[in-house]
Amino acid sequence: MRQKSTERRNAILQAAFNTVCARGYYETRIDDVARAAGVAKGTVYLYFKDKPDLYVGVTVWLINQARTIIKDIARQQCSPSAKLQQVFSSWVEHLLSRPTAISLIFPEMNYHHCAITPRFRQRVMPELKKLIDDLSALVRDGIQKGEFRKIDPHLAAISFLGAFHAALLGVSRYLGGKNTPERALDIFFYGIRRSV
Amino acid sequence: MRQKSTERRNAILQAAFNTVCARGYYETRIDDVARAAGVAKGTVYLYFKDKPDLYVGVTVWLINQARTIIKDIARQQCSPSAKLQQVFSSWVEHLLSRPTAISLIFPEMNYHHCAITPRFRQRVMPELKKLIDDLSALVRDGIQKGEFRKIDPHLAAISFLGAFHAALLGVSRYLGGKNTPERALDIFFYGIRRSV
DNA sequence: ATCTATACTGACCAGTCAGTCATTATACTG
DNA sequence: CAGTATAATGACTGACTGGTCAGTATAGAT
Numbered sequence: 001m002r003q004k005s006t007e008r009r010n011a012i013l014q015a016a017f018n019t020v021c022a023r024g025y026y027e028t029r030i031d032d033v034a035r036a037a038g039v040a041k042g043t044v045y046l047y048f049k050d051k052p053d054l055y056v057g058v059t060v061w062l063i064n065q066a067r068t069i070i071k072d073i074a075r076q077q078c079s080p081s082a083k084l085q086q087v088f089s090s091w092v093e094h095l096l097s098r099p100t101a102i103s104l105i106f107p108e109m110n111y112h113h114c115a116i117t118p119r120f121r122q123r124v125m126p127e128l129k130k131l132i133d134d135l136s137a138l139v140r141d142g143i144q145k146g147e148f149r150k151i152d153p154h155l156a157a158i159s160f161l162g163a164f165h166a167a168l169l170g171v172s173r174y175l176g177g178k179n180t181p182e183r184a185l186d187i188f189f190y191g192i193r194r195s196v
Numbered sequence: 197m198r199q200k201s202t203e204r205r206n207a208i209l210q211a212a213f214n215t216v217c218a219r220g221y222y223e224t225r226i227d228d229v230a231r232a233a234g235v236a237k238g239t240v241y242l243y244f245k246d247k248p249d250l251y252v253g254v255t256v257w258l259i260n261q262a263r264t265i266i267k268d269i270a271r272q273q274c275s276p277s278a279k280l281q282q283v284f285s286s287w288v289e290h291l292l293s294r295p296t297a298i299s300l301i302f303p304e305m306n307y308h309h310c311a312i313t314p315r316f317r318q319r320v321m322p323e324l325k326k327l328i329d330d331l332s333a334l335v336r337d338g339i340q341k342g343e344f345r346k347i348d349p350h351l352a353a354i355s356f357l358g359a360f361h362a363a364l365l366g367v368s369r370y371l372g373g374k375n376t377p378e379r380a381l382d383i384f385f386y387g388i389r390r391s392v
Numbered sequence: 393a394t395c396t397a398t399a400c401t402g403a404c405c406a407g408t409c410a411g412t413c414a415t416t417a418t419a420c421t422g
Numbered sequence: 423c424a425g426t427a428t429a430a431t432g433a434c435t436g437a438c439t440g441g442t443c444a445g446t447a448t449a450g451a452t
Contacts, residue, residue, distance in 0.1 A: 002398045002449050026222040030440060040401040042442080051440065081389070103299075106365070125370055132371060139388065148388045154373040159362040159383045166358030169302070170351045174321055175328065177350040187355045191387035192335065192344045193277070198419045198428045226410065236431040238412080247410065 009047045011037040016058045021098040025055055056123050059104045063127045066091065066105075070134040080142030084160065085185060087138070091164060092181045099168040105131075105161070132157045163188035205243045207233040213254045217294040221251055252319050255300045259323045262287065262301075266330045276338030280356065281381060283334070287360060288377040295364040301327075301357065328353045359384035 015036035019028045030051060034041040048054040073086045095101050105128065135157035142148035148156070167184035169175050211232035215224045226247060230237040244250040269282045291297050301324065331353035338344035344352070363380035365371050 042402065043400055046399065147390060149386065149390050151383060151388060152373060152375060152379065155366045155375050155379055156383060156388050158365045158371060159359065159380055162358035162362030163355065165361065166355040169354045175354060177348060179348060179351050183348065183351055184355055187347060187352060189387045189389045190345065191385045192347060192352050193385045194343060194345050195391050238432065239430055242429070
């Protein structure tokens, strides 16, 4: 009784992630993913029901990685600010070479994928909400410790994503200036208003 | 000597904008756009070279609208902060019913559209850069008037886009909480750190 | 070693849709 | 009004790709 290989599944996931980052979902061919994973095209369908299913797999996989980073850092003994900073830096480190991956995270980008939206909603949105909850928890901790202003932790978590996004844009090929990603985090922390 | 109708061109652009916002570029059929615009499918090709050309047209059109709003507001006699706030509110007002439009603005989302990326680069990126320059000018003004911290205006402009994005997410169907868009702007202005 | 059940393969197929173009419609001119 | 040139039409076409499945390969059991 032969087993499907976890190894092969991961190879397909990784190949799909790479291709989706390079080209986007719609310009990604199953054939390309298969070739990059070193399997036959039909093999992809042994592990994933169809193309949208593969996409959902990739997105959940990415979000779980992002959450793992948060969890590891949340366990450290340092201030909430330092924790947010570390999550930020770690994420930047991971995605700097593939900024397009961020589109996997933003849901309104995924309105685009109408064919998978119901499935996306059922299987990815819960994960994404957990990601935001993880970030919210860090913010809540900071509020309780008097480090952060009294703001909605949920919105702050979402704004953190926006700041992360801006960070990637700020160093990107097309819109980049003389920035480092940390400057975007600085704006997130301190705002643009001058204190009086 | 018959002329092509500007009216018809705009109808096609508007229809394409609506469909792209509702479904994304790849789930948008030329047939759907034509029907929504009240023209035949082949007519679309009288005004736009091909599908990517239509997409570029829509994106440039949206960016120009966003810029018009900035320009109008920049002319008013009020503080730089108030100006940014008004741009923010006006944009929110325009896009609240179609948050997906924001994907037209963020370039790494458009890496997805490999078929149009070179064309996009040549025709849309210059407009997008101008949009960011317009915002940067407002920020620069605020810095000179002592209202804003000494930060890179360019990065602040990008962060403004990120904050705008977060605002839309914060009130969205999937990730929304009890927020108003203005709260995201508040975070952009004052950050999350508590002042000491 | 043989047998079995499942993994794996890749040529094939059907459906889709962007783009085409022969035909028709219509605005404009004299 | 007739003629002309261009706009507009929509059925058709061909390229493409996701998914299928008959055939092959192979791991595991006996």
